[in-house]
Amino acid sequence: MRILALTLDLDDTLWPVLPALERADQELDAYLRRHHPEVARRWPIPAMRALRAQVAAERLDLAHDFTTQRHLTIRHAFAACGIAEAPIEALWEVYFAARNSVEPYPDSLPALARLAARWPLSSLTNGNADLGRTGVQRYFRHHMCARDAGAAKPDARIFLAAAEQLGADPAAILHVGDDPELDVLGARAAGLRTAWINRERHPWPAALGAPPDLDLPDLAALADWLEGQAHETVAGRA
Ligand SMILES: [Mg+2]
Numbered sequence: 652m653r654i655l656a657l658t659l660d661l662d663d664t665l666w667p668v669l670p671a672l673e674r675a676d677q678e679l680d681a682y683l684r685r686h687h688p689e690v691a692r693r694w695p696i697p698a699m700r701a702l703r704a705q706v707a708a709e710r711l712d713l714a715h716d717f718t719t720q721r722h723l724t725i726r727h728a729f730a731a732c733g734i735a736e737a738p739i740e741a742l743w744e745v746y747f748a749a750r751n752s753v754e755p756y757p758d759s760l761p762a763l764a765r766l767a768a769r770w771p772l773s774s775l776t777n778g779n780a781d782l783g784r785t786g787v788q789r790y791f792r793h794h795m796c797a798r799d800a801g802a803a804k805p806d807a808r809i810f811l812a813a814a815e816q817l818g819a820d821p822a823a824i825l826h827v828g829d830d831p832e833l834d835v836l837g838a839r840a841a842g843l844r845t846a847w848i849n850r851e852r853h854p855w856p857a858a859l860g861a862p863p864d865l866d867l868p869d870l871a872a873l874a875d876w877l878e879g880q881a882h883e884t885v886a887g888r889a
Contacts, residue, residue, distance in 0.1 A: 805837025
């Protein structure tokens, strides 16, 4: 397998996302309690989450755009309290700052440094993590998100858009991610090679067909494998 470039999922591949999403909901709620107590009373965290789920269910056209889903949720929440002009920008800043306060897995940054030294990397995500705010910008040459691609994983279009940006044949790109369906099946259907970051060491779900090209416990193992491959290629040529 000759790999010329990599695409990497972000959430739950480089860092656990749930703690950040949890904190973002709490900080948004705290901000509302301070500045818009009537909205906070009407929409405590579980109600706000249910509202967002309702927005997502009603707006399937926004399935690839979590940011607009959240903006609409805030607008609905304020409208229900008789406030036509929601302070979207201020609230979004509170939410987005907390959502990007992620704590990478211990192996992530050292492995990213090793990978970025040898291969062009593109992030590839359905979510709205921000490379700059999460502190990983310097490792990535490109960023591809569902919002910009107009399609979310597992749709092949987002993988092909990333491949085009990288200027590499999909077959020469290794996609790295934690989700069997979104990452492995999606990337494979688009013609990329696949590395499943399987931190919990689950068995590959048989119902999903052939296993990924690589099934690895973390990103350090990925860097080890890729460096080993590159070494073999060079040795083979010599
Ligand atoms: Mg993920």
